Amino acid sequence: MKAKNECYKHRSNGLWFLLLFLLPCQLYAQNAITIKGTVYDSADGTTLVGVSVNEKGTTNASSTDNKGSFILKVSNANARLVFSYLGYKLQEVSLNGQNTVNVKLEPESRGLNEVVVVGYGTQKRGEVTSSIATVKSEDFTKGAVRDAAQLVQGKVAGLRITTPSGDPTASTQINLRGLNSINGSSEPLVLVDGIPGSLNTVSPEDIESIDVLKDGSAAAIYGTRATGGVILITTRKNRGKSKATIEYTNYVNVQKIARRPELMTADDYRRLIAEGKNYTDFGSNTDWLDEILQNPVSQNHNISFFGGTGTTNLTGSVNYRNWEGIFLRTGQERLTIRADLNHAMFDDKLKTNIQVINRTTSSTQGGADGYAYRQAMIRNPTDRILTEDGKWQERAVYFYDNPLSRINEATNDNTFREMRVSGSLDYRPIKDLSLKILASNVQNNNLNGNSTTFDHVNTTKSQLNGTASRSTYSNKENLIELTANYVKSINNHNFTLLGGYSWQDATFENFSAYNFDFPTDAYTWNQLEAGSALKRGLAEMTSFKSKWQLAGFFGRLTYNWDEKYLFMASVRREGSSKFGVNNQWGTFPAASIGWRVNKENFMRDIAVVSDLKLRAGYGVTGTIANEPYMSQSSYDFTYNEGAFINGKWVQGFVPTRNFNPDLRWEKKKEYNVGVDFGLFESRITGSLDYYTRNVEDLLYNFPVPVPPYLAGNMFLNAGAMKNSGFEALLNIKAVDSKLLKWNTNITYSTNKNKLVDLSNKQFDVTTEFFDAGYTGEPIQSSTHRVKVGGPIGQFFVLKSVGVDDNGKWLVENKDGQVIPIAESTAEDRQYYGNGIPKYLMGWNNSFQIKNFDLQVNIRGAFGHDVLNMQRMYYENPVNKAYNVLKTAYDPVYGKQLNTDLVYVSHYIEKGDYIKIDNITLGYTLPKDFIKKISNLRIYVSGLNLFTITKYKGLDPEGVSYSGDFTFAPGIEHRDTYPTTRTFTAGLNVSF
Incomplete structure (x- = not known):
């Protein structure tokens, strides 16, 4: 009986405990209040999908649906709701008895949730x-x-x-x-x-x-x-339900040459003739630069459409641009059409996207190019444009043509078309897993036609009787990528796992034909077969086709613990048809770590530091050969290597490329350490980075002996290169008041490079240096030398130290002695300056004063040199048939030059500069100032406005450092198309 009573007693206690446990739940159920609402983007008024809505201090939560709406039951009428969304500022709202809450979230463009x-x-x-x-x-x-x-x-x-x-x-x-x-x-x-x-x-x-x-x-x-x-x-995409919006932007601009050379005028010629100089006065006054230049007016129009629902939405845009150049008959038209369609189904588990981009670029212009600019530079200012019978005035001087003849009697018509179609399916079978397939097809083709008339120098001087050519190319590229992305959070452990496969292939084809000696110049390039050069075997025709494939498997893991300790690791295994059969696959791993120091307990009392993250990373990337088939043997048919057999000339079959099955990727191994920081509640943010890059297995075309090899050059992996540098970024909210907002941004970077080695032990080949760059005629000299152990970009030149009494250059020989330039040899050339800037700087400022906005961007480059080819060719009056700069008769080292054109260090100048690159002033009309227009902004802008530099040429930035000039940087070529200064007026309006 006692045991029974004890059991009843325990049951009673358990029942009371259960009732006490359920009581708060019953009370909550009786007092719960249902809250409804919608969450919007404060910037454009669009609804936001997936916003987290939490009752503060509880685990009670909900989120907005595909219409931006939410429903949440809260415990009391005075509860506080917390709204959070990736990329937006956290916002708390007190209910104060309200049952409906509509919230506008502000984007956090600079925050750590960006x-x-x-x-x-x-x-x-x-x-x-x-x-x-x-x-x-x-x-x-x-x-x-x-x-x-x-x-x-x-x-x-x-x-x-x-x-x-x-x-x-x-x-x-x-x-x-x-x-x-x-x-x-x-x-x-x-x-x-x-x-x-x-x-x-x-x-x-x-x-x-x-x-x-x-x-x-x-x-x-x-x-x-x-x-x-x-x-x-x-x-730009429509990322959810929004009212239909149309945006229209337009601008009109005018351009002027940024800086024009000061050439001798007809009056200067006549003064020098009076002084006994051997110039010719043809009796006219012609400013040849003025004759080939124009003040072009260009325009740009862009219209964009955004609309749809949270389930199906569309973004579309049409852009038309018509830009003219500062040279006569130069310009380009471009039309770009883009459509982006998104659709979600199966409760947003499957999301689809289709994007189409169609681009057409066309230009119809004359022969206005760098060579025409050269002719305008050297043309005698006393010469006339036309002869008495209305023909172009030409002179029988080597490389001396009427620039207006070249511009007006040549036509160059080019049309480029590209169609890009891409689509993706993103399926989420469960909350944390995304499976995606992305596929694209890109097709582009280019059609070019070039012709010269009977009044062009091709005929008047070279008797070609009209020329014409037609060329075209086509490129088709396919891409397919399969990815799986898994995101999971377990307590404070957050990780993302990515895996994928990628396939890419491309097919390129081209064709060209050239003919001359036509019965009329009315055909241009539209009846190439009419040229008599075809029948004489002097016409030209070429064609080519290539194909390559690239496949890759990749994966990545990211992990963080409480957003405090961060880790990332990735690997890609990739194969390419461009490399030798023994090395078609390569592996490219990477890893990086981070530490959010500001989240540690010992940083809590340091209020000045709002963010501090240390990070370090290592990664391996590759460089692929520019062209396919470089590892394979190649033979060409040629008449030059043929033979006369049985009364007929038989073409030769000549090897042009050696077989190299071991050709492989270049590999770049890079270390990077960095710091990200925020101070004073992120009023000041920025980052610092230091990196070291070591590139191994450089691709280089070595000379090899014949025999044993079939061709005299071989594409090999040889040597190493190193880059290192420091980068800094600083963002400052300098002023943040209701009247004035001023944000300023500063970037700074340095880079140092070195060619470490250029050898291949397998083939026993070594190169200590290679030369790059070219001066052109009549000097005909390389301009740079890249030496093992030295930096890239060094000029290699005779160092000028004076001028003798006869006006000839005095230079320094290899032993440091001063000698006449006539006694110098190739061994006396030395390294002098470098065309690659050591330091780059940017300073960007944006101001907001009520409805006015102002942007000022300043850039600079320092610690480099520029070869001023215009001075080298046109600051020496040795050839009286050519015009020269006004400075041509200025003393050099206190004496007058009287020497042939040569490449010496006198023409290499410091290229440091600071550019006031862009200033834009805009005004936005108050909202609802004009009905049905949600935004209207007008602005004026200037680009490349002013350059502070001691450089004497046109523009210290007017130099090429890519393509053929990658290893010959820092040359302002005489055949350059001058840079321009642009003034723009524009309009942005949204409906």
């Missing part, structure tokens, strides 16, 4: 352990920009972007963290929404953000294409 695009995904800025720079659209350079690169010019530390030419058909030059290859490309890989493209793939107005993967740990996920870094362009 989304950063990385390879095959995104990360929060605070969790990134690699060196990645992000520039959003609100920080882009305003005004008339040439392409996507100019949007971020001077805004990314270590990214060198220049515009060396005013040619409207030219693009910017871009380089990240120095040169990393000899025969491979040093340009970054450009991906537009994940698809390989170019800086011109989409119009600048269509870009939402640009992310730059700078170090090896970030870029290694792209393997062999990523040694030059990776630029990720994200286009």
Whole structure:
């Protein structure tokens, strides 16, 4: 009985305990209040999907649906709700008895929750352990920009972007963290929404953000294409339900030559003739530069559409640009059409995207090029343009043509078309897993026609009787990528696992034909067979086709513990058809770590530090050969190596390339350490990075003996190169008041490079140096030498130290003695200056004063030299048939020059400069000032406004450092297309 009572007693206690446990639940159920609401983006009023809504102090939570709406039951009428969403500021709202709450979240563009695009995904800025720079659209350079690169010019530390030419058909030059290859490309890989493209793939107005993967740990996920870094362009998209919006932007600009050379005029000629100089006066007054220049007016129109629902939405845009050049008959038209369609189904588990980009670029222009500019420079200012019978005035002088004849009697018609179609399926079978397939097809073709009339010098001087050519090429590229992404958080452990496969192939074809000696010049290139040169066997015809494939398997793990200790590791295994059969596959690993020091307990009382992250990374990337088949043998048919057999001339069969089955990737191994920081509640933020890059197995074309080899050169992996540098970024909210907002941004970077080795032990070949660059006629000399153990970009030249009494150069020989230049030899040339800047700087400022906005961007480059070819050729009056600069008769070392044209150090100048690159002033009308117009902004802008420099040429930035000039940087060529200064007026309006 006692046991029974004890049991009853325990049961009673248990029942009371259960009732006490359920009582709060019953009370909560009786007092619970249902709250409804919608969450919007404060900037554009669009609803936000997936926003977390929490009752503060509890685990009670909900999230917004695909309409931006939420329903949440709270415990009492005075509860506080916390709204959080990636990329937006956290916001708390007190209910104060309300049952309906509509909230507008403010974007956090600079915060640690800012989304950063990385390879095959995104990360929060605070969790990134690699060196990645992000520039959003609100920080882009305003005004008339040439392409996507100019949007971020001077805004990314270590990214060198220049515009060396005013040619409207030219693009910017871009380089990240120095040169990393000899025969491979040093340009970054450009991906537009994940698809390989170019800086011109989409119009600048269509870009939402640009992310730059700078170090090896970030870029290694792209393997062999990523040694030059990776630029990720994200286009503007409708990311959820929003009211239909139409945006229209337009600008008109005028251009002027940034700086024109001061040439001798007709009056100068006549003065010098009176002084006894041997010039010819033809009796006219002609400013030849004025005759070939114009003040072009260009325009740009862009219209964008955003609309749809949270389930199906569309973004569309049309961009038309018509740019004219400062030379007569130069210009380019471009039409870009883009459509991006998104659709979600099965409760948002499956999301689809289709994007189409169609781009057409066309130019119809004359013979206005760098050579025509040279002719305008050297043309006698007393000469006339036309003869008495209305023909172009020509003279029987070597390389001396009427520039207006070349411009007006030649036609160059070029049309480029590109169609890009891409699509993706993103399936989420469970909450944490995403399976995605991305596929694209890119097809582009180019059609070119070139002809000269009977009044062109090709006929009047060279008796070709009209010339014409036609060429075309086609390139087709396919891409398919399969990725799986798994995201999981367990207590304070957060990790993401990515795995994927990528396949890419491309087929390139071209064809060209050339003929001359036509019965009429009315055909241009449209009846090539009419030229008599074809019948005489003097016409030309070529064709070519190539194909390559690239396959890769990749994976990445990211992990953090409580967002305090961070880790990332990735690997890519990649194979390419461009390399030898013994080395077609390579492995590219990467790893990086980070420590959020500010989250440690010992940092809690240091209020001045709002963020402090230390990070370090290592990654291996590759450089792929520029052309396929470089590892394979090749033979050409040629008449030059043929033989006369049985009364007929038989073509020769000549080996032109050796077989190398061991040809493999260049490998870049990069170490990067960095610090990200924020001070005074992130009023000051920035980063510091130091990197070291070691490139091994450089691709180089070595001379080899014949025999045993069939051809005299062989493409090998040989040697090593090293780059190291420091980068700094500083963002400051200098003023943040209701009246005035001033944000300033400073970038600074240094780079030092060295060619470590250039040898291949397997083939027993070694090169101590190679020469690069070329002066052209009549000097005919290389300009640079790259030596093992030395830096890249060094000028190699006779060092001038004076002028003798006869006006001849005095130079320094290899022993340091002063000798006449006539006694010098090739061994007396020495290294003198370097064409690559040691330091790059950018200073960007944005001001907001009520409805006015002002942007001022300043850039600079220091610690480099420029070879002023215009001075070298036109500051020496040795040839009286050519015009010269006004400074040609100025004393040199106190004496008058009287010598042949030569390449000496006197013409190598310090190239340091500071550019006031862009100033834009805008005014935004108050909202609802005009009904049905949600935003209206007008602005004026100037680009390349002013240059502070001691350099005497046209523009210290008007130099090429890519393509043929990669290892001959720092030359302002005499045949350059001068840079321009641009003034723009524009309009942005949204409906």
